[in-house]
Amino acid sequence: MPTDPVCGMELTSDDAVATVQHGGKTYYFCSDGCRQRFEEQPTVYTK
Template sequence: MATDPVCEMEVDPDEAAAETEYQGETYYFCAPGCKDKFEENPEDYL
């Protein structure tokens, strides 16, 4: 399991609603909205 860095929800990488790469690491999200927030300012969530 992975943790959505925005809402901190547990996410199964195989079933994640969205994913993105940042600085060589893949992040998984429960919803596209969380991915959008992360991509606006990733450092806020890391």
């Protein structure tokens, strides 16, 4: 089950509001706000 890397919410792939490809991996997000924060500083959330 994917976890939003920004807020930690567990969600299914179908429930994700947005996705981002980074470093060859797909990240799933519960909201556009979390997606935007991730895109501004992806290295903060991919350590």
